[in-house]
Structure formats: C-alpha cells, structure tokens
Amino acid sequence: MIDLHLHLDGSLSIEDFNYLAERNHIYLGDNFPENVYVPNDCKSLEEYLTRFDLPCSLLQDEFSIAYVVSSLVNRLYNDGYIYAEIRFAPQLHTLKGMSQENAVIAAISGLNFALKDKEGFDANLILCCMRQSPVEVNMHAIELADKYRDKKVVAVDLAGPEAFLTGDHYTSLFDEAKKRNLNIIIHAGEACGSEEVIRAVDLLHAQRIGHGVHLELTKENIRKMTENRITFEFCPTSNLQTTSLPDYKAVPIREFDKYGIAVTINSDNMTVSDTNVLKEFRHLYKEFNLQKYEVRHFLTNSINASFTDYATKAMLLNELNKKIDSYYDLIIKEE
C-alpha cells in the first residue's frame, strides 16, 4: 500500500501513547484510549481537530518526535506498505521551547533510522503550515523545507481549519514556496467548497490537493485540474467523520477518475480516524465493487504523484507489480 496523506500526530500507536506519556510525565486522561479516536458523533472538522491536542502534547522534544516517526515507519513496513509521505507541522512541537528546525531534524533522524534496514520501501516527510498561524511562523516552515529538501523533506502543505481564512490570505507564503521550487500541497475542498480548491490551484500553486472532494466537476474545472496535472488525495473515512461527506457512496472517486483527474486513496490519520489504506480500499470495494485493475490504477496514481525521484518510482512500480495480487486478496477478504 501507499499513503501520500498521512499526518504524524494523528497516527501514534497506543503503545507510543503509553510509552511517551510515562517518559514525558503526561496524563493521558480517564478515558484513554477512547479519547484518541474521533467520537462517533463528531460534528465537524473543527471538532475532529481537537483530537490532535493530546498527541501533540507528547511530542515536544527531539527524542519523542524521532521515536514516533520511527515507530510509524516500522508499522507501515510491517503492514506491507511500499511508500509513504508523512506530514507534520513543526510549529506544533515548539510548546516547550524546541525550535521548528530541531523538530524537523529529529523527524529526519527518526526516519533515516527506521529506513536503514528496509528493502522495497521508502518514505519521505512533508512540512505543514497551519491556516490559523502567523505568516512568519509558517514562512519558517517554508524555509526549513527548502533547507532540508535533500534530506527527505519533499514538500510543504497548508493544513488546519479550512474555514478559518480563504486561500487568498496565504498567497505570499506559497509564492515564496513556488519561488524556492518546493512541491506544494493544499488541504482544500474538505470543510469548504469547490472555490477553495480553485484558489489552491490558481493562487497557491498547489500540485496536490488534500481531499478536494467538493470540487464541482464543471468543464472548466476538469480542464484546469487535468491540464495542471493536479492529484487529489482522498481520505474517505476522515471525510465521513468530519461530516464533509454523508457516506462512502458519496466519495466521488468514479466521477473524478472518469474525467481523467488523478485520485489517490489515503488514510489521513491512522489513529484519530482508526483506519489505514487497506481499510479505505475495503470500504470502496464494498461500495463500488472496485476491481483489481482499478486498485492498481489508484496505487499507480499514488506512485506518479509521489514527490520522490525516478529511481524510487521505478522501484515502487516494481514492488506494486509483485504485491498487487496479495493487496487485492486482502481488500476483498471479509474482516
């Protein structure tokens, strides 16, 4: 499997929580571990985002960040993944004085440590800017993505509550990212509508859109997305939990694909959403009777849209060929 949209702080294992809580003297709450998952009656993206407070409180020093990156990579590899891009906002890890830069260095070291003994697998990092943060804090994340671009940092992203401010408030930030030739992802068309996806592409130079399920498939929009080779990172379960979509049937995977818009399937947050890419494909298989060639097609979209070099993409295509039969067997198998 491949996950291009995977938030580090939303994907700590229960063991990570227990270990870091003891080490860092943090109380996990009376209702742990239920309180790490999104509640069944979650009403909005804003409510969903409150689930990140506890994991972030554990990740305020270099050791903890390196530890969870390493743990996540080990779990992905053991679950049969071949590639992942793990994203996090370095600014959320500065509450106890750690610098954004040291958070990035720690994540890189945890990643490299875990990758050392892994064949047929690779992973990279994406640095998130946050919609609700001051421009200078976000600008520093852009600078760090540039500084560490050859050390496993492959892109910048804009995350956080989408309804906070519209995309046109972030043009200086992403003009700078574009000037530095960084890869750009924007969370858009999740809590808000089609117009935010258009702003992300027209104003913020997005190459990939996080979610984007609310894009209206007008002739003009289809042309814009295909001509600019925009890839969409769908995260179905997360969209249902934030009430962005009513059910799996509403995931516009067939519609986007029909018009030649590249769609990928991702988890968003393995723990907060209690999911992974295999489970996401299972939901889509049940709803749309996805065939093996379609699963291969969507995973190939992920390889094509990954921010990695050609040699790694060739390796991933080779690994996908070897693994597609077993992936599909797992997807269609009843749990």
Ligand SMILES: [Zn+2]
């Ligand atoms: Zn996300």
